[in-house]
Amino acid sequence: MNKVSVIMPCYNDGEYIEEAISSVFSQTYKNVELIIIDDGSDNEQTLDVLGRITGPNIKIVKTNRARPAGARNAGIAKATGKYILPLDADDKIEPDYIEKAVRVLENDESIGVVYCYAELFGERSGKWDLPDYSLDKMLLDNIVFVTALFHREDWEKVGGFNTRMQHGMEDYDFWLSIIEIGKGVYQIPEVLFHYRIKPSSRTTEFLTNSGIVKETYQNIYRQHPQLYEKYKDQYALVLRDALIDQLFINKTLQEGILILERIKRIPVLKSIVKKFIMK
Structure with missing residues (x-):
């Protein structure tokens, strides 16, 4: 039975980390080891919890605000497992996730990444509405969350997670790197991962600045010239489809706004619309 190293960066997540550890x-x-990376936590609760964590299959590594990419790399560098599974300190996995993911990797050498369906919990709940995996969709945007199983040797081949990505999306860049070396991605059609939604996170902040989003995606494109050259025709068609979808969405929204403005001009309906919007 090959060892799996679970890599858990932690920055002031003492409120949640014990739940994440329990799921591991x-x-x-x-045959699982857990490597926790304390990335410069300064919260008393977190420091107290981390100070109490011990166990024969647990290692704690300290970094100084290396951010998620750097913290994961530091943890993987200390890992002894054949397979790696990143898991953030505020998330959790189902009891059979690792067993099912390992089985996929060991039954098919062409697969480099295994993930699953996911559910949200915390500030919002319900199924995480990600599309089923396809290369077409992956070329356009990241549809694979970071809590996916992969080979440690593939991490070495691609140079680890890219620490130069200041605004996130290092997991997307990493998956594209693994695809670029010829490995496939497999999605287990079951909910085996739970992603916590918090009031504020790096992801929510990232999505509020269109300039940063554009710059980040441009950098990802430039970092994978061979991959996008190989699939240039496929990528062009996916981009065209996405643009057409967006045009139709915008048209529908504009038509809805026009209808709402017309309704507002009718005195009887104006008060109804106002009450509905305020709810």
Whole structure:
């Protein structure tokens, strides 16, 4: 049974980390080590919790605000497992996730990344509405969350997570790097991962600045010239389809706004619309 190293960066997540750890050691797959990376936490609760964590299959690595990419790289550098599974300190996994993901990797050498369906919890709940995996969709945007199983040797081949990406999306860049070396991606059609939604996070902040979003995606494109050259025709068609979809969405929104403005001009309906909007 090959070892799996779970890599858990933690920055002031003492409120949640014990739940994440519990999900790791509740796995049906038993050959698991947990590497926690304390990335410069300065919250008392977090420091207290981290100070109490011990166990024969637990290592704690300290970094100084290396951010998620750097913290994951530091943890993987200390890992002894054949397979790697990143898991953020505020998320959790189902008990059979690792067992099912390892089985996929060991039954098909062409697969480099295994992930699953996911659910949200915390500030919002319900199924995470990500599309099913396809290369077409992956060329356009990231549809694979970071809590996916991969080979440690592939991490070495591609040079790890890119620490130069200041605004996130280092997981997208990493998956594209693995695809670029000829490995496939497999999605287990079951909910085995739970992603916590918090009031504020790096992701929500990233999505509020269109300039940063554009710059980040441009950098990702430039960092994978061979991949996008190989699939240039496919990528062009996917981009065209996405543009057409956006045009139709905008048209529908504009038509809805016009209808709403017309309704507002009718005195009887104006008060109804006002009450509805205020709810």
